[in-house]
Amino acid sequence: MFDLDLRSRKPIYEQLVDKFKELIMKEVLQADEKLPSVRTLARQMTINPNTIQKAYRELESQGYIYSLKGKGSFVQASSEKVSxxxxxxxxxxxxxxxxxxxxxxxxxxxxxxxxxxxxxxxxxxxxxxxxxxxxxxxx
Amino acid sequence: MIKLQEVTKTFHKQQVLHDITFQIKGGSIYGLLGSNGAGKTTLLKIIVGILKQEQGSVQIEGQQVFENIDVKKQMIFIPDSLYFFPHYTIEQMAKFYQNIYPSWNQERFVELREVFGLNIKKKVSQFSKGMRRQVAFWLALSAMPAILVLDEPFDGLDPVVRRKVKNLLIQDVADRKMTVIISSHNLREVEDICDYVGILHEGSILLEKDLDELKADIHKVQIAFRNHVPAALKNELSILHEEKRGSVRLWIVRGAETEVSKKIESYQPIVYDLLPLTLEEIFVYEMGGAGYNVENILV
Structure with a gap:
């Protein structure tokens, strides 16, 4: 999906948050599109699932995504997300x-x-x- | 949940661990870091119930570990120096594990054969050091432990295998909330997969924190002022370390990024740069603060 710089000084969770924001703002990920599940992403990118969970929580609190219980995380429609x-x-x-x-x-x-x-x-x-x-x- | 409370251990009248108290959450990948001789291996051996602490308690899900088969059968320890029975092939070792661990998953063992690609009819002693370590991971992961304790796990593995092993660990953490404890002095090796780290120094826990929080709380600042460095600013900040590079100062500052920036910017520096620290740098500065003379080692 995308690559992170595991050797960078920037914490992985921050890199994840920034990357997703970029994808959402550029509308590569569109409103109501489902984000990959924590498990899939952890597996694909060899990243600690707890870190991904935290990044998703941060994106949610900043209003970029919303989550539905048992269904996963989805991109928030654009007008509501500019914080x-x-x-x-x-x-x-x-x-x-x-x-x-x-x-x-x-x-x-x-x-x-x-x-x-x-x-x-x-x-x-x-x-x-x-x-x-x-x-x-x-x- | 793994819970240690005031654990102490003495070897030959020398106290190796002092009052160790900490917790490890289920489903976490915990990095136990420390200088050589800090007591990492001793602590791991106490957690898995190979050694018995003199005082304090070690509990996993509320149960004592030492000589408690119920707890120990859900736990695998891969030590620094591996042990396999002489003359046993991988297949025979697998049979042995199958007898010991009720959670053994033969399907998984067969699946992982593709990943590691080693001949199961061959004697383990005939493999190289790195391959034997792969065998250890193969057996451990096939036993589907709830807790996997690893002492310097990546020593002797080539980069491709290291990545493969990390990926397998992460899959198990993601799929079935396995808890992993990794001890290492190679910080880069654990930086990318751990979510929580503890630094052990001379038998005590020096610091224990969520890795991202740890990183968010300490920064490298490069700064220059038109005239003198305002003394008031230095008092306001909590500066762990200072270096002069020409007219530019390098500070290691503790505190939240926004607060540090606000304070510094109010003094209008002409050059100002704030960078996160790598785990290696955090380790060096924290240890330096604890009286571990880092400079002497780095020379």
Whole structure:
């Protein structure tokens, strides 16, 4: 399914959480899709099942997945899953990048132009499932 | 659940274990770490009931272990130096295990033959060291123990077999909640499969924690300030270790990541980097704090 870096300093459980978030945000895993069971994933990836269990609990508490008793874990529909915490993180990253840009001599106008360009490209962050078309193969 | 309470053990008037108290949850993979001579093997032998503690109690699911067949038949210990009967083939050893362990699963034994690919008609003594260790795992896993205790289990196994064995262990943990205790001084070897670790030092448990929590609680910080390092900041943080590298300081800091970051950022460092520690580094710094002179060893 995906590979983790077992030699990395980052705890395996954090890597798992981040990986699943990425897959969910990029809609590789779609709303209401079932996540692999703890047993299957443990087996496939040679990871301690307790670690996977913990990662799933964390994803659930952050609102990325929900679990049904006896059935497993499923991806939460998109509108409900953007957590405040995640927004704050992105803000921090933006702040850092913008300060760096200003330090390197970029002007406010340049940044505004860049912003316009990005908004143009992504359609202003408004999610439109019909227009995206990227998931046709799965439907 | 394995429960040890105030266990002590003395050999030749020398106390090897002092007041060991800890618990291991069912279905967990517990890494028992420690320096050479810390008492790991002695502790394992007490857990499996080969040695008897002088004081304290060892209980598995509420029952004493020592000379208790009911408990011992659900438990397998693979020691550091393996023992097989001389002249026995793998097949004969398997028969012996089958007689001893009521939970023996012949189907599993046959299945695992594909995995290990060793000739069961051959005498165990004719195999190499690493192959004999594979035989030990093969027999142990076929006996379907509830608790598997391993002393330096990966010594002498090549990387492919090591991965195979780890995978088999994980399958049993996932499928039937087997509890595994692994002692090792090779931290990288246990870092990727254990969920809980205990560090044993000079016969006492120095530290015992969920591995991810342990990692989340200690960080490596690289930091530089425009002028002096603010003394107030150093007081606010719990710094285990400090190194100077030119104008950049390297700190080992204890505490939650967000809190540490908040404190540090309020002093506006010009360089600031926070990294998690590897288990090996945690071990070195914790042991250093306990008076185990690490630097002398690393020279």
């Amino acid at each position: 405040q915490e995640e927004l704050l993180k992105v803000q921090e990253k933006l702040k850092a990048a913008i300060s760096e840009a200003l330090y390197l001599g970029m002007k406010r106008v340049d940044i505004e132009l860049l912003l316009d360009e990005i908004v143009e490209m992504t359609g202003g962050g408004i999610r439109d499932d019909k227009a995206s078309g990227s998931n046709e193969d799965f439907s």
